Amino acid sequence: MPAALPASALLPAHAAFGTPAYGTAVLPVDPVVAQRTGRMHHVPTLVGSTHDEATLFAALIFPQPIPTQAYRQTLQGLYEPQDVDAVLARYPADGNGDVRDELARIMTDQSWACTVHDTRRELGRHQRVSGYEFADATVPVLFPDLPPFPGGYKAYHASELLMLFDFPGVTLTPAQRKVSDYMVAAWGRFARTGDPGWRADVQSLAPDAIGPTDFARDHQCGFWATV
Template sequence: MPQRGARSALLGRDGFMRAVRLHVERAGTGHGGLLLITGEAGIGKTSLTGYAIQEARREDMLVLRGSCWGADGTPGLSGATLDEHRTFVGMMYDAVGRPFTEADYDQALRTAFGERPAKRVRAEYPTDAFPSPALAWATVITDRMWARGTQAQHDALARHVPLYAYEFADRDAPMFLPLPGDFDFGAFHTGDIPYLFEDEVAEPLFTPAQRRLSATMTGYWAAFARTGAPGDAGLPTWPRYRPGLAARPYTQSLAPRRIGPVDYHRRHKLDFWSRLP
């Protein structure tokens, strides 16, 4: 019986074991590197990897382990923001000192959809339902392009893999892009990024409620990375996105005052857009 603490023996793998020890010794002297272990199933890749971990720990090194899902059935976490296109309307018009007018709105509708469909879109998105023509146009394109495309992507992915869908909906998210003018960007494109990754411009502007939202979102993302599902003790429930059911597929709304389900289809008028050529 081998003595406790003795080095593991891998039969016929002396050359590979020497390569592992060389990489461990180099790491111990402050030299980084990459050791790639490949080969057919059953030839001992896992055992050799275990030997590498053992050697590193023998040198009192900190070993961090990770794993990935196989190509089939890899879970997905996917979403968009509530006001995606406000970023682009703002940075081309109002936020740079060029107000988007009623005439601009009519011209944009005709250019995008043609004369007759433009009238249908204007009736569905009248400017008197919005604070400005710019926000009306931003909502049209958010719903038609971003939300419609996002739902199509979710439907396609969820047929093959476990999927969790979200919509970032903090309309008071701090604007961290260097834009000079005044514009209501809402839950803008990229507005969710500082809630997941540190940002020295946006983070100091967070309210206590936004900090709590950020903590919840990072908790979701960490749980998903660890387990393949954004569920963990103390976090609001987040069911899977399942297309084809009687009820609408589940999308999680992420906002400071409320985290929970949203009728994504209704919010973005996807029934209307499905009937428009």
């Protein structure tokens, strides 16, 4: 089948991260436009993420330690010159000699948490939206061959699935089992009624710490809206 577009036209889109294809019968409208304008099915929606989404990706992108003295140079390769000092001020090196954990926090906040926050805000203009954040820093790591990571992987990408499904070889602590039971009940209630059972804009889900969280403040979304 001949290509409808030349490769040169596709290359700019190839580098885009997580961008869905739209303009089809399945997804006729750009999801960003749909969220802003309400051109979608108006149904209750559960939108969430994990507290440390990007630790997994930071470890894969930067498999070797990055010393503190290389922190600024690394950020200079990621941001415009006028933004580097502001990012450094918000995310200073913690002194452990490896800044990959800082880079993971930056990636989590800018690329995951604050986009999730924006999604909830836009959808919430048209329909009921319930938010969650899985925040168990001690959740088992499902991938045994990952390299060591400063501070550990914490609540890494997709780790909330370990609370919702039984995975072979994964054993939860009693405190984690309570979180699991809570989440399974909440997800089931949401599927039945459209209401997971909490009133908070964002419910934090962690052992002995289930409750509201100031998500936008924790992830510095006000700052990232200016970068």
